[in-house]
Amino acid sequence: MKVTFFSTKPYDREFFRRLNEVYSFDFVFYETHLGPHIVNAVEESDAICAFVNDKLTAEVLGVLANRGVKYIAMRCAGFNNVDLDAARKYGLRICRVPAYSPEAVAEHALAMILTLNRKTHKAYNRVREQNFSLNGLMGFNLHGKTIGIVGTGNIGRAFARIMGGFGCERLAYDLYEDEALSTAGVQYVPLAELFSRADIISLHCPLTEDTKHLINAASLKLLKPGVMLINTSRGQLIDTAAVLEGLRSKHVGYLGIDVYEQEEKLFFRDLSQTILNDDAIQLLMSFPNVLVTGHQAFFTAEAMEEIASTTLMNLSRLSQGLEPENPAALLV
Known part of the structure; x- marks a missing residue:
C-alpha cells in the first residue's frame, strides 16, 4: 500500500x-x-x-x-x-x-492552569536576570476552587480525575453523563449553571455546529468576573473577538489556549523571522494574563x-x- x-x-x-x-x-x-x-x-x-x-x-x-x-x-x-x-x-x-492519549491533553490543560495561576513562566525569566522579587507573582490555591469541565469524553474524564486530586469541586456538562464520574463526585449541571459557578472552565468538547463559538459575547456575560478559560480542544469553540473584549474589560481574568480559530495559517511552523498578518493573535499574546501554546497538548x-x-x-x-x-x- x-x-x-x-x-x-x-x-x-x-x-x-x-x-x-x-x-x-x-x-x-x-x-x-x-x-x-x-x-x-x-x-x-x-x-x-x-x-x-x-x-x-x-x-x-x-x-x-x-x-x-x-x-x-x-x-x-x-x-x-x-x-x-x-x-x-x-x-x-x-x-x-x-x-x-487523553492524559497528554488533560495534563497540558493542567499545565496551562498552573502556569497562568502561579506565573512560573514569568518567574523563570525573572530569576534568569537575577531578579528574585515576588512582586506580581501572586497566585491562588486550586484546592477548593470550582472547575467547570465542558465535555466529558476521554480527555474530559482524564482532566476531571486530575482536578479531583487537587481537591477541586468539579462541575461538568455533556450530552451524556458519565456514571463513573458522577460516582467519583463530579456534578453534572446545565451549561449555564456551569458557566455561572466555575472559577476555571476547561473546554474538552468536539467542534460541531452546536459548539462553534460556544464561548461568545452572550455566554461570556454568564461567567464569573475574573474567570480562567482554558481551551485545548478546537480553536473555533471560542469567538476570538468576544474573548478579546472580555480580556479588555477584565471580565476574563486568565486565558490559556493551545488552539486558535485561525491556527492553520500559523501553528506547526517556525515563523520567528516573519511578520504575522494576524492582528488577533498578536493582540492576544500582548496580554500578560494570556498563555498561548501551538497545539502541543497532544505532543x-x-x-x-x-x-x-x-x-x-x-x-x-x-x-x-x-x-x-x-x-x-x-x-x-
Missing part, C-alpha cells in the same frame, strides 16, 4: 517509519497541508494520511477519488475538517484515531506512538476488507 502524508514534521516521519517495519507500506511525505493547491500531486496512492489543519473538502476528496485513492486516515481524533457526505459520495473509507512520546500505531493498523485492516478494531475509529 502506498500512503501519502500531509502536514508532516520530522517527528511524524520518525514515528511512522519506525512502526512501519511491521507493515512495509510505501510512504510519501509532504510538509505542506492538504488542499486544492497540492492535491493534484498525489499519484498512484492508495491512502492519504491527514492531520487537523488539512482541508478535506468535497473538491479535494473528488480529486483524490479520481486519482485512485481509496482510504483517508486521519491521524487525530477530530474530523470537522472532513466533508463526510462527499466521502460517502465518492466511496472513500475514512478512519481516525479516536483516543490516543508526548506515548501519544505519538499510539497515533502512528493506530493509524497504520486502521489502514492495514481497511485494505484487508476489515473494520478497525475500535468501531469509533471508522467515520465512513
Whole structure:
C-alpha cells in the first residue's frame, strides 16, 4: 500500500517509519497541508494520511477519488475538517484515531492552569536576570476552587480525575453523563449553571455546529468576573473577538489556549523571522494574563506512538476488507 502524508514534521516521519517495519507500506511525505493547491500531486496512492489543519473538502476528496485513492486516515481524533457526505459520495473509507492519549491533553490543560495561576513562566525569566522579587507573582490555591469541565469524553474524564486530586469541586456538562464520574463526585449541571459557578472552565468538547463559538459575547456575560478559560480542544469553540473584549474589560481574568480559530495559517511552523498578518493573535499574546501554546497538548512520546500505531493498523485492516478494531475509529 502506498500512503501519502500531509502536514508532516520530522517527528511524524520518525514515528511512522519506525512502526512501519511491521507493515512495509510505501510512504510519501509532504510538509505542506492538504488542499486544492497540492492535491493534484498525489499519484498512484492508495491512502492519504491527514492531520487537523488539512482541508478535506468535497473538491479535494473528488480529486483524490479520481486519482485512485481509496482510504483517508486521519491521524487525530477530530474530523470537522472532513466533508463526510462527499466521502460517502465518492466511496472513500475514512478512519481516525479516536483516543490516543487523553492524559497528554488533560495534563497540558493542567499545565496551562498552573502556569497562568502561579506565573512560573514569568518567574523563570525573572530569576534568569537575577531578579528574585515576588512582586506580581501572586497566585491562588486550586484546592477548593470550582472547575467547570465542558465535555466529558476521554480527555474530559482524564482532566476531571486530575482536578479531583487537587481537591477541586468539579462541575461538568455533556450530552451524556458519565456514571463513573458522577460516582467519583463530579456534578453534572446545565451549561449555564456551569458557566455561572466555575472559577476555571476547561473546554474538552468536539467542534460541531452546536459548539462553534460556544464561548461568545452572550455566554461570556454568564461567567464569573475574573474567570480562567482554558481551551485545548478546537480553536473555533471560542469567538476570538468576544474573548478579546472580555480580556479588555477584565471580565476574563486568565486565558490559556493551545488552539486558535485561525491556527492553520500559523501553528506547526517556525515563523520567528516573519511578520504575522494576524492582528488577533498578536493582540492576544500582548496580554500578560494570556498563555498561548501551538497545539502541543497532544505532543508526548506515548501519544505519538499510539497515533502512528493506530493509524497504520486502521489502514492495514481497511485494505484487508476489515473494520478497525475500535468501531469509533471508522467515520465512513
